[in-house]
Amino acid sequence: MDILTTDEMARADQLTIAAGTPGFKLMRAAGRAVADVAGELAEEGAILVVAGRGNNGGDGFVAAAELAAQGRDVSVILLCDRATLKGDAALAAKGWKGEVLPCDPSLIGQPALIIDALFGAGLNRPVKGDPLIMIDAINAAGVPVLAVDLPSGINGDSGGVMGGAIRATETVTFFRPKPGHLLVPGRVHCGRLRVIDIGIDEDVLAEIRPQTFENNPDLWADAFPVPKINSHKFSRGHAVIVSGDIASTGAARLSARAALRGGAGLVTVASPRDALAVNAAALTAVMVRPVDTAAEFAALIGGKVSACVIGPGAGVGERTRMFVEAILAARRHAVLDADALTSFADAPERLFDLIKASPESGVVLTPHEGEFSRIFSKVDEKHPAVSKLERVRLAAQESGAIVLLKGPDTVVASPDGRATIAANAPPWLATAGSGDVLAGVIGALLAQGVPAYEAACIGVWMHGEAGSEAGPGLIAEDLTEVLPAVFRRLYDQLGIQY
Numbered sequence: 411m412d413i414l415t416t417d418e419m420a421r422a423d424q425l426t427i428a429a430g431t432p433g434f435k436l437m438r439a440a441g442r443a444v445a446d447v448a449g450e451l452a453e454e455g456a457i458l459v460v461a462g463r464g465n466n467g468g469d470g471f472v473a474a475a476e477l478a479a480q481g482r483d484v485s486v487i488l489l490c491d492r493a494t495l496k497g498d499a500a501l502a503a504k505g506w507k508g509e510v511l512p513c514d515p516s517l518i519g520q521p522a523l524i525i526d527a528l529f530g531a532g533l534n535r536p537v538k539g540d541p542l543i544m545i546d547a548i549n550a551a552g553v554p555v556l557a558v559d560l561p562s563g564i565n566g567d568s569g570g571v572m573g574g575a576i577r578a579t580e581t582v583t584f585f586r587p588k589p590g591h592l593l594v595p596g597r598v599h600c601g602r603l604r605v606i607d608i609g610i611d612e613d614v615l616a617e618i619r620p621q622t623f624e625n626n627p628d629l630w631a632d633a634f635p636v637p638k639i640n641s642h643k644f645s646r647g648h649a650v651i652v653s654g655d656i657a658s659t660g661a662a663r664l665s666a667r668a669a670l671r672g673g674a675g676l677v678t679v680a681s682p683r684d685a686l687a688v689n690a691a692a693l694t695a696v697m698v699r700p701v702d703t704a705a706e707f708a709a710l711i712g713g714k715v716s717a718c719v720i721g722p723g724a725g726v727g728e729r730t731r732m733f734v735e736a737i738l739a740a741r742r743h744a745v746l747d748a749d750a751l752t753s754f755a756d757a758p759e760r761l762f763d764l765i766k767a768s769p770e771s772g773v774v775l776t777p778h779e780g781e782f783s784r785i786f787s788k789v790d791e792k793h794p795a796v797s798k799l800e801r802v803r804l805a806a807q808e809s810g811a812i813v814l815l816k817g818p819d820t821v822v823a824s825p826d827g828r829a830t831i832a833a834n835a836p837p838w839l840a841t842a843g844s845g846d847v848l849a850g851v852i853g854a855l856l857a858q859g860v861p862a863y864e865a866a867c868i869g870v871w872m873h874g875e876a877g878s879e880a881g882p883g884l885i886a887e888d889l890t891e892v893l894p895a896v897f898r899r900l901y902d903q904l905g906i907q908y
């Protein structure tokens with residue numbers, strides 16, 4: 411599904427209004443939808459609406475009037491003087507015939523539900539003073555909270571907490587999700603998210619041309635590689651995974667197994683001779699080749715090799731740097747992870763120049779936060795206050811690669827501006843070796859000819875699904891073993907016969 415920034419959402423509103431739908435009609439639809447959800451969340455008992463001075467508060471007034479018309483016990487607290495309300499919010503407040511209570515936290519009490527309509531998309535600075543006291547008091551009340559559009563205090567574009575923010579049980583947003591609903595901590599503050607149609611025509615998207623998407627199969631189903639009846643192991647691609655020295659071989663083996671499970675026809679571990687016995691003893695379907703020098707490595711990948719994965723356990727230093735350079739010189743599809751990135755921390759431009767020299771190669775960088783800060787320190791220096799989404803977009807432009815920044819809200823971005831946010835990763839996916847498996851799955855997809863942006867997105871999604879499939883207590887080894895179940899569910903979802 412498309413994700414709209416708050417500016418893009420405002421544009422969707424404007425285009426809809428310009429096409430003849432009054433803004434107040436949208437507000438009425440929004441407020442009524444909020445009232446419906448409130449009725450579901452609290453089938454009986456008192457409902458308190460806490461409204462701010464803008465249109466978010468206007469939605470709250472519409473919901474209050476609607477719930478009162480249904481015979482519910484409703485009260486309204488307003489952050490400002492009623493007489494100062496303007497525009498649609500003033501119109502909405504006129505529809506509320508009851509009393510308006512002042513902004514006093516002691517009036518919150520213990521209702522069955524609080525509707526948070528303090529701030530939505532119009533939040534433009536950190537919350538302090540009375541609104542912050544109110545937010546803290548709502549959080550402390552210990553009753554379910556339904557947030558209108560955004561939990562108040564959450565930045566709709568970054569998901570960041572601006573001074574303080576409501577922790578909602580559920581959030582109702584309109585037309586399309588915003589980045590702040592999926593990026594943490596915003597996602598955590600939202601609780602369950604519902605996206606509701608308020609009468610905005612989907613045609614506006616053709617004009618807005620959103621560039622951000624939730625990472626799910628709708629987005630990349632067409633690029634998903636399905637083996638044909640006449641496929642053979644060579645046509646499914648050959649992935650090479652670089653092993654570290656004898657003390658750190660496990661990470662590469664995890665990646666290699668993931669690459670095989672991920673659908674690569676052949677997988678070879680390029681192993682230093684001192685680690686050959688260890689790697690060979692621990693691998694069966696995955697092949698092992700002795701490789702010590704850059705020349706040996708170049709000779710190996712100069713053959714029928716479609717993708718390389720380097721980084722997991724590879725070691726930081728000259729050997730890894732030279733192998734990365736060999737991969738890029740040979741124009742192989744590549745996943746550069748972990749140590750492969752840190753090895754260029756002192757000279758990231760060198761890496762980016764090599765990547766940009768072969769834009770058709772399809773290179774995916776898969777840093778975690780620490781690795782990202784090391785290699786993209788310039789992006790962080792130049793743009794200190796941007797969201798995770800924008801940081802990754804800038805990093806993709808800077809490097810010329812597909813950049814994937816891991817986390818509970820993994821972002822994948824392309825230099826052409828497209829980006830996805832994933833929301834399917836369970837918390838127990840954050841475990842040792844988990845990233846090695848992700849690198850291997852993406853390597854398998856690249857080996858099968860999937861374009862790099864789609865390969866990264868599919869890999870992230872499958873990795874998240876594997877985490878849910880394995881469940882709490884998972885270790886990285888479990889992820890590769892549940893991949894067949896993830897494939898089966900995806901095949902079912904996409905209507906692929908097997």
Ligand SMILES: NC(=O)C1=CN([C@@H]2O[C@H](COP(=O)(O)OP(=O)(O)OC[C@H]3O[C@@H](n4cnc5c(N)ncnc54)[C@H](OP(=O)(O)O)[C@@H]3O)[C@@H](O)[C@H]2O)[C@@H](O)CC1
Pocket residue numbers: 420423433436437438440462463464465466467468469528529530531532533534535536537538541558559560584608
């Ligand atoms: N557009 C449409 O057609 C539709 C919009 N809809 C709804 O409108 C919502 C957006 O409404 P909005 O733009 O009026 O802003 P909103 O979030 O209510 O904020 C209000 C004002 O608060 C202020 N303020 C900001 N930060 C502050 C702070 N930290 N501390 C104190 N004050 C602060 C700031 O005013 P300022 O003080 O800067 O003059 C700001 O303007 C959207 O989320 C959705 O719910 C739906 O009805 C569907 C149709």
Ligand SMILES: [K+]
Pocket residue numbers: 466526527528529530557558559560561562
């Ligand atoms: K709100």
